[in-house]
Amino acid sequence: ESATAFGCLVSDMWLGEFDYVSPEAFHSIFEKRYPAFSRRTQHDAQEFLICVLDDLHEAFKEVRAQLCHERQSPAAGASTRSLSGTSIVTQLFEGQLSYAIRCLRCKALSNKPESFTVLSLPIPSTRVCSLQDCLECFFQPDMLTRNNQIHCYWCGGNQDATVKASITKAPQIIIFHLKRFAWQDRHRRKLSTTVCYPFSDLDLSPYISTTCCNNTEYSLCAVVNHAGDLDYGHYTAFCKHSVTKHWYSFDDAQVTKIPDSAVQADTAYLLFY
Numbered sequence: 001e002s003a004t005a006f007g008c009l010v011s012d013m014w015l016g017e018f019d020y021v022s023p024e025a026f027h028s029i030f031e032k033r034y035p036a037f038s039r040r041t042q043h044d045a046q047e048f049l050i051c052v053l054d055d056l057h058e059a060f061k062e063v064r065a066q067l068c069h070e071r072q073s074p075a076a077g078a079s080t081r082s083l084s085g086t087s088i089v090t091q092l093f094e095g096q097l098s099y100a101i102r103c104l105r106c107k108a109l110s111n112k113p114e115s116f117t118v119l120s121l122p123i124p125s126t127r128v129c130s131l132q133d134c135l136e137c138f139f140q141p142d143m144l145t146r147n148n149q150i151h152c153y154w155c156g157g158n159q160d161a162t163v164k165a166s167i168t169k170a171p172q173i174i175i176f177h178l179k180r181f182a183w184q185d186r187h188r189r190k191l192s193t194t195v196c197y198p199f200s201d202l203d204l205s206p207y208i209s210t211t212c213c214n215n216t217e218y219s220l221c222a223v224v225n226h227a228g229d230l231d232y233g234h235y236t237a238f239c240k241h242s243v244t245k246h247w248y249s250f251d252d253a254q255v256t257k258i259p260d261s262a263v264q265a266d267t268a269y270l271l272f273y
Contacts, residue, residue, distance in 0.1 A: 003059035005029045006052075020255045030055070045224050045235055045270060046118060046177045053089050053117055060087035093117045096169035098209060101144075103152040104160045110153075113168065118270075120177040123193045131197040131271070134178065139165055139207045166209040170216055174204075176271040181230065190229055194266045202273055218273035225267035238263050 005026040012021045031038050033055065037048055099112040121134040141164040144150055149158040180191045202218040223238040237250040238258065249258045 001029045002026065002033060002055055003063075006056060020253045022253075042232060045226065046120075049175070049224075049270065050118060053093060057087045057089035060089060061085065089117075092172050093175065094169075095119075095167060095171035095174060097165050098168045099163050099165050101150060101161050101163045103150065103155060104162065106152065106154050106159075108152060108154040117171075118175045118177050120179050122179050123182075123191050123195060125193055126191065128194040128196070131176070131195060131202070134176075134195065135204075135207060165207075167204065167207050168209045168212050170204060170208060170212060173221070174218060174273050176273070178269055178271070180226070180269060188230060192266065195268060196264065197268065197271055199260065199263065220263070220271065220273055222270075222272035223263060223265065223268050224270035224272075225265055226269040227267050235269075236267075238265070 009021065009023050009026045012018070027039065030052070034051060037043055037051065095116050097114045097116055099114065100109060101112060102109045119138065121131075122137045123129060124133055124137045141162050144161045144163055150161045151157070152159045152161075178195055180193075181188060182191055197220065200219040202220070204216045204218065208216050221240045221242070225236045225238070227234050227236070238247055239250060240247050247258050247260060247263050249256050249262070
């Protein structure tokens with residue numbers, strides 16, 4: 001149901017017959033499946049995005065598995081099973097990280113893979129920084145000590161270690177979540193840091209594993225903005241038209257064409273490249 005409603009929403013947007021399109025039908029179906037995202041309370045756009053992507057993935061995965069089963073002979077059952085875990089969502093948004101963990105005692109190296117659809121980046125400044133600064137902070141090596149020690153197979157006990165992440169599979173569309181809601185002195189607050197992000201030529205090669213052969217240069221295609229504080233806020237979006245290359249602002253029922261210079265905003269919360 002939710003996948004069908006989402007398809008209708010996208011179709012209505014591309015028809016171009018209306019000044020704006022309401023996602024009412026999609027949201028009504030979605031909140032029945034996920035009551036936590038009711039319209040009566042405030043919600044986090046990143047959490048909602050992940051839930052929508054997961055829900056669409058499950059729906060499309062089932063359809064793809066059924067189509068493969070119908071088209072393939074019984075002898076090709078193994079191929080059908082391998083395809084059943086993929087969907088248009090994983091093809092577009094899913095990337096792969098690898099965490100290289102090195103024991104500081106015996107120097108043994110192990111790798112832990114992890115899939116992602118959204119990368120949550122720390123903001124290393126309270127005033128101004130760049131997206132590159134956020135990426136450097138995320139991918140810098142970290143120490144695992146005390147309660148975070150690893151159990152080393154070779155040493156046979158808990159040991160201090162270093163861990164460093166790298167991208168082993170770069171997705172076609174990479175989504176960055178700027179962690180604006182942070183803990184400080186036991187209190188949660190919103191960081192209003194200005195994060196400067198490039199519109200084109202975002203090069204992720206410094207964070208890419210040598211085993212990855214994907215293209216690592218990206219261009220900005222959408223921004224989700226959050227204005228407000230922890231308890232109350234308003235979401236808007238900037239989206240680049242894939243055909244005309246013009247930018248548009250989506251603010252409830254107000255959809256307006258905007259200059260490129262307006263896309264750099266202090267309220268950026270999610271970045272789509």
